[in-house]
Each structure stands twice: as structure tokens, then as C-alpha cells.
């Protein structure tokens with residue numbers, strides 16, 4: 005197994021001068037390639053803060069984070085942007101897509117930023133849209149897509165850059181249950197078939213159920229961690245049995 | 247290429263905002279072209295009236311004439327001298343004049359006037375005097391009649407075909423007396439000219455003033471009126487000390503002063519205008535940044551370098567401002583041309599003040615293409631400087647904060 009995320013003792017405090025909020029406290033986290041991990045916990049427990057730090061969007065006050073062996077807490081701002089582009093795929097809660105671009109153009113954008121060749125981009129875009137089941141919506145603007153479809157395109161975009169892992173902060177929060185299930189189906193399938201690493205936060209019990217590892221945060225600290233559950237057979241059932 | 251595409255598409259995403267920015271730029275360009283073209287036009291017109299229709303752009307006199315304008319300060323007319331001037335660069339034409347004061351009398355009234363002896367054909371070529379004839383005919387060579395300004399005619403209560411008696415002092419103190427039929431009435435925009443000028447042929451004037459073959463001045467027509475000073479300098483060094491070469495600016499410093507003062511106050515008006523323009527454009531940029539904050543944060547989050555994002559924004563501003571500028575320039579052309587053909591005319595007190603100073607009370611525009619280009623470029627630069635604001639904002643963007651609802 006290859007280590008993708010190795011976070012040591014990270015902490016983040018907001019407003020340290022006035023009323024300090026210890027959003028994340030002394031968190032250790034170790035994520036292997038191919039994991040499908042859910043980050044859960046009550047509102048305000050620090051999920052978003054932790055994910056932002058793991059994704060290199062925010063810096064911890066203490067501790068360090070190794071992604072694929074690189075300490076991202078020591079990178080310059082510009083190097084960090086580049087690192088994100090090459091190593092991390094992002095799916096945000098909503099409004100992931102640029103409204104003036106079609107679905108296809110949104111996915112292409114990230115590969116153009118990576119200076120991929122035209123033929124490679126074309127081929128990969130086709131594959132990605134097949135995987136998310138939206139081949140017929142490639143040339144549609146985000147506004148003409150449903151929320152679930154938009155999130156699927158966001159997954160395709162996150163995947164397009166061939167990242168080390170995909171990070172998703174409440175990707176299903178704005179979706180109806182049917183769309184949420186569909187999105188999870190796609191994510192799980194990508195994880196199983198292509199060994200794509202996912203870490204996502206969620207409040208939704210149905211989503212939690214499908215994770216292969218669940219880390220629970222309470223007050224910025226890891227309250228419990230199921231650890232990687234190896235389910236070569238059927239991981240959904242494994243979780244359900246617990 | 248995709249950067250260009252993103253900018254282009256962004257420009258059309260919020261058509262209203264783009265339209266507002268473009269409109270702001272559009273009207274800014276029109277306003278600034280119009281004020282400038284009016285300003286230039288007024289001065290051009292002024293110079294044309296005061297300078298071109300009478301003094302010419304450059305005059306050559308006997309040294310000392312300008313300070314003491316008497317017939318004793320005249321010089322001998324000679325074809326060689328004229329040829330010498332004509333072969334210099336930028337000289338279009340030369341016409342001789344003999345000018346002096348005289349008292350003009352009708353049966354009952356006497357008024358002072360300025361007698362100007364001219365070669366009718368050459369004079370017209372330089373000062374378009376023929377265009378000023380409103381009644382009767384323009385002078386011809388060998389004509390025995392005279393033309394006078396309509397103001398002078400009115401003051402003397404004379405009409406076409408009446409006779410006028412001139413009395414004055416001739417060359418070397420000789421007596422100058424003559425009686426002439428009025429064969430033409432002239433109308434000048436400039437009141438002083440209108441009320442005092444009296445034209446006759448050069449030959450008649452030389453006879454009247456007993457100044458055979460003598461002149462007070464050569465009036466010079468230029469090919470390019472912008473090269474005034476170098477041309478005058480050229481003539482000066484060619485003719486030597488016996489002659490004084492003067493530009494209209496030297497002959498009429500008060501006009502130059504007036505233009506300078508007016509231009510000074512125009513600068514303030516223009517500064518205010520540019521400030522309004524700047525606020526207009528800035529407002530729309532502000533709107534845009536608020537609207538796009540989330541998306542920009544998102545793009546930086548997924549790995550778009552800030553520099554790339556700045557390029558997108560810069561291109562977008564360039565498209566918007568440039569289109570506004572071009573449209574503004576295009577739209578201002580017919581307006582300026584219309585106001586050139588049908589100039590704004592002052593009325594009432596303002597007009598009187600102007601006429602008192604000897605200026606024609608109209609506001610024509612200048613159609614000088616440089617104005618369109620300069621003002622267009624100025625607003626473009628203003629727009630581009632202002633679009634540094636989003637650039638600075640992008641440089642400071644923090645994706646986490648930008649994406650917070």
C-alpha cells in the first residue's frame with residue numbers, strides 16, 4: 005500500500021487573539037491509496053477546516069501534512085497552487101462549475117491548465133463522461149444540468165487531472181437522495197475499479213454507510229476512526245453489518 | 247487560446263454588466279472627444295477668423311514696421327524678393343499689401359478706416375477674401391472701385407454704388423485724397439474687420455498714398471500651418487536683418503494669451519470629466535468582482551495560477567474597454583461632423599463679450615482625426631489602469647475566504 009496523506013499533529017485555531025476557536029486539534033491522519041473515507045461529525049466539529057488543510061487550501065498552525073511524501077505546509081503559495089493542480093482533485097458542495105463553459109469545457113479546463121495535448125484531452129474527456137454517465141450532456145451549460153449532474157461533472161473534473169486523491173466537502177449536501185445515491189455509486193465505482201482515493205465529509209447517514217472508513221471528529225479532535233476496512237468482497241455490506 | 251476563450255465567454259456571461267461597462271466607456275469617449283473637438287474647433291475657428299482672414303500666418307515687413315506702422319516704414323516690392331521667399335520650404339503663396347489708415351467720409355459722416363491695397367487674385371488665394379463678399383463684386387485687377395466691410399458701410403450710411411471719399415497722409419508726408427465708388431460689400435465674422443476695413447487694388451493704394459511700388463507687407467500662405475515657427479525661422483535667415491518676419495502669434499499675442507487661458511480652464515473641465523469616467527468604469531468593475539469572487543476562489547483552489555486568472559481578467563477588461571472605445575469613436579464621428587457643419591452659436595451676453603474681443607461667437611468642432619485617436623486611447627488607458635483593481639484583488643485572493651457564502 006502506498007501512503008497518500010500523512011498528517012502529523014495538525015491544529016488550527018481561528019481568532020487566536022480575540023476569542024480563539026480551536027477548529028482542529030492535534031489530528032493525526034494516515035490515508036492509503038485506494039481508500040474511500042468519510043469524515044463525519046456534528047456541525048462545527050472541524051470537518052471543513054481539516055479538509056481545507058489536507059487539500060492545501062489552508063495552512064495548519066501546527067504540525068505538518070505530507071501528500072505523496074511532499075510536505076505541503078512548507079510550499080510557497082504559488083508552488084502550492086501548482087501542487088493542488090497536479091495532485092489533488094476537488095469537489096465542492098456546490099457551484100463547482102464555471103457557468104459560461106459547457107460541461108466538457110469545464111472538464112477540459114483543468115487539463116489545459118496542466119498543458120495536456122489536445123488529443124489526450126479529447127480522449128480523456130470522452131472516457132470521463134462515460135464514467136459519470138453524461139456523454140449526452142457534454143455540451144450543455146451547467147445551468148441546464150441538475151444539481152446531481154453538476155456534481156458528477158465536478159467529479160469528472162476532479163478526476164481529469166489524475167490526482168493522488170479526490171477531496172470532497174459535503175458533495176451531496178445539496179442533492180436529493182436519488183441524486184446523492186447516483187453520485188455515490190459513481191464515486192464508489194471509480195474507487196473500486198480504478199483504485200481512486202476519496203476523502204469526503206458528510207452528514208448523510210446513507211452516504212456514511214457506503215464509506216469503507218469513517219473518521220469521526222468532535223470538537224476538532226478525532227473521536228473515532230474505523231480504520232481502513234478491507235472489503236475485497238463487498239464493502240457496503242461490511243459497514244452495514246457493524 | 248483557452249484563456250482567450252474564457253475571457254471572451256466571461257465577457258458575455260453577464261450581458262448587462264458588460265453592456266454597462268461598455269456604455270460607460272462609450273459615453274466617456276464621446277464626451278471627451280466632443281469637449282476636445284469643440285475646444286480645438288473654437289480655437290481653430292478663432293485663428294482662422296482673426297489670423298487667416300486677415301493677417302495671414304506669417305508677414306514680412308521692413309524691420310521696425312510693426313512697432314511703428316507708418317508709411318515711411320515701407321519697403322520696395324520686387325519680384326526677386328518674392329521668388330526668394332516662394333522657393334523656401336512650406337511656402338504656398340506670397341501676396342503684397344500696402345496698408346494705412348485714412349478717414350472715410352460720406353456726405354454727412356466721417357469714420358476712421360484701414361485702407362488695404364491688395365492684388366485681388368493673390369489675396370483671395372491666401373485669405374479667401376472673395377468668400378466675404380455679400381453684395382456687389384470682388385475686386386479685379388485695374389478695378390477703380392473699393393470694397394468695404396458692411397459695418398463700415400452702415401456706420402457711414404453708404405450702400406453699394408455710392409461713393410466714399412478718403413483722406414489721409416501719404417508717403418513722406420504727402421497728402422492722400424481720393425474718391426472711390428463702392429463696388430463690393432464684405433462681411434467679416436470679426437467685428438473689428440467688419441467696421442473698419444476698406445479694400446482697393448494695390449495700384450490704387452500706391453497712387454492714393456504716393457507710395458509708388460512700395461509695400462507694408464508680404465502676407466505668406468503656408469502649406470502646413472502647423473509648421474509655423476520653423477518656417478518663419480527659415481524666412482528670417484533667408485532675408486536677413488533688413489526685414490522682420492512675424493508669425494501671427496507674434497503679431498497678436500493677445501489672441502495667443504486668450505487661447506492659453508481658455509485651454510487652462512478646459513483642462514480642469516477635462517479632469518473632472520475623466521474623474522467621472524473613472525468612477526463609472528470603476529463601479530462596474532467593483533460589481534464584477536463581487537459577482538465573481540466565489541468562482542475566482544474556486545479556480546485558484548483547483549489549481550489555476552493567479553497570474554493566469556489575472557490574464558483572463560485583463561483580456562476581459564481589454565475586450566470590454568476597447569469595444570466601448572471603438573464604438574464611442576465611431577458614434578462621435580457623425581456628431582462632431584454635424585457640429586462642424588452646423589456649429590453651435592452663442593446668443594445674448596456671452597456672444598457680445600466674444601464679439602467685443604473680436605471673436606466670432608460660434609462653437610464649431612474640429613474634425614482633426616488626432617482628437618478621436620488621442621481621446622480614445624486616453625479612455626482606453628484609463629480603463630486599463632482601473633482594471634488593475636481586479637488584478638490586485640486576485641493577487642490577494644484566498645480561496646477559502648472567497649468561497650465562503
Ligand SMILES: Nc1ncnc2c1ncn2[C@@H]1O[C@H](COP(=O)(O)OP(=O)(O)OP(=O)(O)O)[C@@H](O)[C@H]1O
Pocket residue numbers: 018019025026027045046047048049050051052053054
Ligand atoms: N474563517 C473562520 N474564522 C473563524 N472561525 C472559523 C472559521 N472557519 C471555521 N471556523 C470555526 O471553526 C469551527 C469548525 O468549523 P468547520 O467549518 O470546520 O466545521 P464543520 O465540521 O465543517 O461544520 P459543518 O458540518 O457545519 O460544515 C467552527 O466553530 C467554526 O465556527
Ligand SMILES: [Mg+2]
Pocket residue numbers: 051052053173
Ligand atoms: Mg463544513
